[in-house]
Amino acid sequence: MTTQSVLALYTNADYAAEAGEALDNAGFAKEDYDFLTDTPYPEGAFGERHSSHRLYVFPFVGALIGLTTAILLTAGTQISYPLVTGGKPILSIPPMAIITYEGTMLGAILFTIIGIIFESRLPSAKKRIYDDRITEGYIGVVVDCEEDQVNTVEQILTQAGAHEVRREEA
Amino acid sequence: MHEGKVLAYKRINRDLLSGLFENQLRYWAIVMFLGLVVLVAVVAAGFMVNRGVGVTGLNRPVFWGFFITNFVFWIGISHAGVMLSAILRLSKAEWRRPATRAAEVLTIFSLMTAVLMPFIHTGRPWRLMYWVFPYDFQRGIWPDIRSPLVWDPSAVNTYLISSILFVFIALIPDLAVIRDRSSGIRRIAYSVLSLGWRGTPRQWKLQAIAGILLSALILPVFVSVHSIVSWDFGMAVSVSSWHSTIFAPYFVIGAVHSGVSGVVTVMILMRWLFRWEEYVRKEHIDALARLLIVIAIAWFYFFAMEFIFGIYGQEGDELATRTLQIFGEPWGWWFLTFIITAFFFPVPLWLFRNVRRSFLLMTITTISVNIGMWLERFLIIVPGLARKQIFTQSWHTYAPSPIEIAIVVGTFALVLMLFLLFAKVFPLIPIFDIKEGQVLKDEIKIGRRKVPAVIREE
Numbered sequence: 001m002t003t004q005s006v007l008a009l010y011t012n013a014d015y016a017a018e019a020g021e022a023l024d025n026a027g028f029a030k031e032d033y034d035f036l037t038d039t040p041y042p043e044g045a046f047g048e049r050h051s052s053h054r055l056y057v058f059p060f061v062g063a064l065i066g067l068t069t070a071i072l073l074t075a076g077t078q079i080s081y082p083l084v085t086g087g088k089p090i091l092s093i094p095p096m097a098i099i100t101y102e103g104t105m106l107g108a109i110l111f112t113i114i115g116i117i118f119e120s121r122l123p124s125a126k127k128r129i130y131d132d133r134i135t136e137g138y139i140g141v142v143v144d145c146e147e148d149q150v151n152t153v154e155q156i157l158t159q160a161g162a163h164e165v166r167r168e169e170a
Numbered sequence: 171m172h173e174g175k176v177l178a179y180k181r182i183n184r185d186l187l188s189g190l191f192e193n194q195l196r197y198w199a200i201v202m203f204l205g206l207v208v209l210v211a212v213v214a215a216g217f218m219v220n221r222g223v224g225v226t227g228l229n230r231p232v233f234w235g236f237f238i239t240n241f242v243f244w245i246g247i248s249h250a251g252v253m254l255s256a257i258l259r260l261s262k263a264e265w266r267r268p269a270t271r272a273a274e275v276l277t278i279f280s281l282m283t284a285v286l287m288p289f290i291h292t293g294r295p296w297r298l299m300y301w302v303f304p305y306d307f308q309r310g311i312w313p314d315i316r317s318p319l320v321w322d323p324s325a326v327n328t329y330l331i332s333s334i335l336f337v338f339i340a341l342i343p344d345l346a347v348i349r350d351r352s353s354g355i356r357r358i359a360y361s362v363l364s365l366g367w368r369g370t371p372r373q374w375k376l377q378a379i380a381g382i383l384l385s386a387l388i389l390p391v392f393v394s395v396h397s398i399v400s401w402d403f404g405m406a407v408s409v410s411s412w413h414s415t416i417f418a419p420y421f422v423i424g425a426v427h428s429g430v431s432g433v434v435t436v437m438i439l440m441r442w443l444f445r446w447e448e449y450v451r452k453e454h455i456d457a458l459a460r461l462l463i464v465i466a467i468a469w470f471y472f473f474a475m476e477f478i479f480g481i482y483g484q485e486g487d488e489l490a491t492r493t494l495q496i497f498g499e500p501w502g503w504w505f506l507t508f509i510i511t512a513f514f515f516p517v518p519l520w521l522f523r524n525v526r527r528s529f530l531l532m533t534i535t536t537i538s539v540n541i542g543m544w545l546e547r548f549l550i551i552v553p554g555l556a557r558k559q560i561f562t563q564s565w566h567t568y569a570p571s572p573i574e575i576a577i578v579v580g581t582f583a584l585v586l587m588l589f590l591l592f593a594k595v596f597p598l599i600p601i602f603d604i605k606e607g608q609v610l611k612d613e614i615k616i617g618r619r620k621v622p623a624v625i626r627e628e
Contacts (some may be wrong), residue, residue: 013609032316034370034371035370035371036368036369036370037369037371037374038179038343038346038347038369038602038604038605039179039369039374039605039606039608039609040374040375040377040378040602040606040609041371041374041609042610043371043375045206046371048371051372051375052370053372053375053376053379055376055379055380055383056383057385059383073404077315078315078316080346081315083314083315085314085316088316093556094318094430095315095316095317095318098321098324098325098394098398099320099321099324101394102321102324102328102394103328105328105332105387105390105391105394106331106332107330109328109331109332109335109384109387109388110335110388112380112383112384112387113335113338113339113384115184116339116376116377116379116380117339117365119372119376120372120373120376120377121372121373122342122365122366122367122373123365124365124366124368125366126366126369130368130563131381132350132351134350134368134369135346135350135351135369136179136180136183136350137178137179137180137605163382
């Protein structure tokens with residue numbers, strides 16, 4: 001049996017939230033459906049599942065890698081080219097500190113970017129059901145279900161006030 | 171701060187993507203004109219490379235002139251961008267919405283232009299390769315790898331990379347909007363760039379966290395970059411007037427002063443060019459002008475302190491340089507122009523509501539600030555160098571050559587041209603942010619009055 005994706009478009013956030021509630025009542029798990037919008041709504045506006053993430057780990061890992069790389073780079077450069085300036089030590093801390101700081105921040109930022117993309121499940125090359133009108137203000141409710149459940153799902157979504165409902169093979 | 175009309179999403183898309191999907195004659199006329207000015211600058215730079223730096227006004231002891239002034243100026247402009255965007259995001263200021271993207275984009279292009287200046291300044295840009303990688307002792311080049319000048323590239327590149335990625339992350343939802351309105355190759359390109367964005371609650375949640383997290387990470391970088399630029403001067407042993415310990419915060423606040431003014435100027439330009447009257451409103455410019463008053467006063471405080479610290483010690487070198495800066499010919503006239511245009515002309519005017527809400531007057535006053543701030547950098551660099559120093563043994567003044575003037579004017583045209591070309595490919599106002607403002611906007615009744623309100627998530 002193939003899995004189907006059903007997409008319903010709503011003109012109003014209340015209708016979309018009602019559709020989610022109706023799907024809950026019909027026994028669908030929160031993982032089986034999702035909402036698509038073109039603007040951020042307050043968290044929980046649709047009664048959607050709470051999604052956890054580990055984004056906050058990424059900057060710390062990045063900072064650590066950046067710090068290590070910067071220390072190795074600055075120390076390595078100074079040791080490789082042992083030019084004594086004004087009788088000062090070869091391994092001079094103040095210039096190392098500055099570049100180490102920048103390296104740490106760069107590592108933290110680069111890893112945060114990677115984290116955001118990774119945790120957002122991007123890039124997504126898989127073609128999934130979608131409608132261009134979502135970026136015009138329509139709210140999409142996508143339900144992944146078995147073929148024999150499609151009619152029930154379509155009925156639930158229509159009853160919740162869907163403007164349009166369509167299906168595609170997932 | 172809620173004077174805008176509620177706009178339908180379709181209309182928001184159409185309005186904010188007008189730069190991409192419509193071809194305006196005046197847009198292309200401006201771009202062509204700017205392109206022409208850039209071309210003149212490129213020819214001037216080519217001439218200088220061909221003939222050598224002798225065609226500039228640089229000579230002993232003034233080796234840093236227009237190019238380095240311009241470098242510091244553009245670094246300064248770049249600071250407001252992400253700073254403004256980051257602080258407004260972190261404080262969840264409602265009026266940030268139309269300003270953030272323009273501020274961030276201005277950051278990127280002004281940073282890129284700033285980076286160009288030291289390359290041009292070397293006169294033989296390709297020779298920089300000998301110095302950079304690897305340090306080449308075989309040719310008798312012994313660069314000091316602990317020099318403060320080495321800190322600059324590390325800081326500026328960190329800031330540039332971070333700013334570009336910050337803009338890209340915030341652009342992803344808007345790229346999906348463009349993707350959905352495009353066809354053919356354009357659709358493919360925007361599909362790739364938007365990384366398959368669909369707008370699920372999880373993606374939006376991470377987008378919101380990203381804005382705050384990246385802002386918090388970029389702010390310390392922003393502070394470090396201009397501090398490091400100030401240390402290019404502060405760490406130089408030989409120039410007596412560059413030793414102020416207050417240089418780093420003084421440079422940072424000066425950067426914010428000129429940068430926020432730059433953002434106001436480009437926002438008004440955008441409003442006029444793309445007819446975004448509904449999006450860039452008087453309330454936004456008013457709020458930015460209020461912010462500018464605070465920044466300008468803080469900057470003036472640092473300026474005064476730097477000056478007082480300089481003369482307080484009664485050191486001969488320092489006093490002589492200050493005298494040269496204020497009373498010397500021609501620096502005295504420039505000094506007067508600088509202090510009037512950077513502070514005494516715009517700031518008192520901003521105290522009036524009518525001025526803060528006038529697009530014309532705000533354009534004039536913010537451009538005035540940047541004229542003043544450019545001169546400020548020039549007056550820090552050149553009179554300080556023009557005096558006889560312990561390692562230079564000579565006195566000489568400096569006058570820029572037409573080549574230098576052409577290149578510097580060209581950089582202004584370059585930043586504006588890149589900014590406008592960006593608007594041809596990406597939206598300059600974050601579409602999803604404007605729409606979010608519409609979702610969260612409401613009116614509540616208090617007594618007999620209806621007042622605008624905004625729902626804010628904790």
